[in-house]
Amino acid sequence: xxxxxxxxxxxxxxxxxxxxxxxxxxxxxxxxxxxxxxxxxxxxxxxxxxxxxxxxxxxxxxxxxxxxxxxxxxxxxxxxxxxxxxxxxxxxxxxxxxxxxxxxxxxxxxxxxxxxxxxxxx
Numbered sequence: 001x002x003x004x005x006x007x008x009x010x011x012x013x014x015x016x017x018x019x020x021x022x023x024x025x026x027x028x029x030x031x032x033x034x035x036x037x038x039x040x041x042x043x044x045x046x047x048x049x050x051x052x053x054x055x056x057x058x059x060x061x062x063x064x065x066x067x068x069x070x071x072x073x074x075x076x077x078x079x080x081x082x083x084x085x086x087x088x089x090x091x092x093x094x095x096x097x098x099x100x101x102x103x104x105x106x107x108x109x110x111x112x113x114x115x116x117x118x119x120x121x122x
Contacts, residue, residue, distance in 0.1 A: 017078050018102065021118065028115050029084060033106040034066070039098055042068050048094045050075075050086045050108055057083060057110070059117060064107065066094070077110070079117045085109040 016038045022029040039045070050064035057063040057077040064075040064086075086108050090096050097105040112118065 015078055016073075016075070019078060019118070022109070028112055030079060030081070030110045030112055030118070031106050032078065032108055032110065033101055034097055036101050039101055042066070042071075042073065044068060045094045045097045048090050048097065048107065050091070051083055053083050053086060055083050056113075057081060066097070075107075079110060079112050080114060081110040081112040083108055084111050 016034055017032045018035050020031045022031055045066050045068055047067040048064065049066075051057065055063075057080065059078065059080045060076050062074050063077045063083065066073050066075065087096075087106055090105060090107055097107070099105060
């Protein structure tokens with residue numbers, strides 16, 4: 001799936017992430033992943049690490065990292081909230097981020113503390 005084909009479904013930040021509000025959940029949940037242009041710049045991702053499910057994160061503060069060779073990119077949360085789920089498949093097989101960044105390569109689902117923060121990402 002290309003970035004252009006998902007623009008209507010996703011809210012894109014000015015940072016490294018795409019964000020999709022999961023409308024089928026009873027509460028506002030937000031699925032996030034790395035944007036394709038960022039992935040192309042980084043190259044093959046060797047490892048993905050994230051804070052565990054249940055942890056609270058603040059906007060702009062680290063919640064995980066990706067590794068390429070000896071380089072580490074710290075991932076800073078685009079919103080304030082709690083981690084509902086981390087994509088375990090991506091932890092086991094980080095190449096999914098490269099292969100399918102807008103599908104199977106998503107990295108986490110967060111529950112926003114303040115859904116109004118999403119407006120600032122547009």
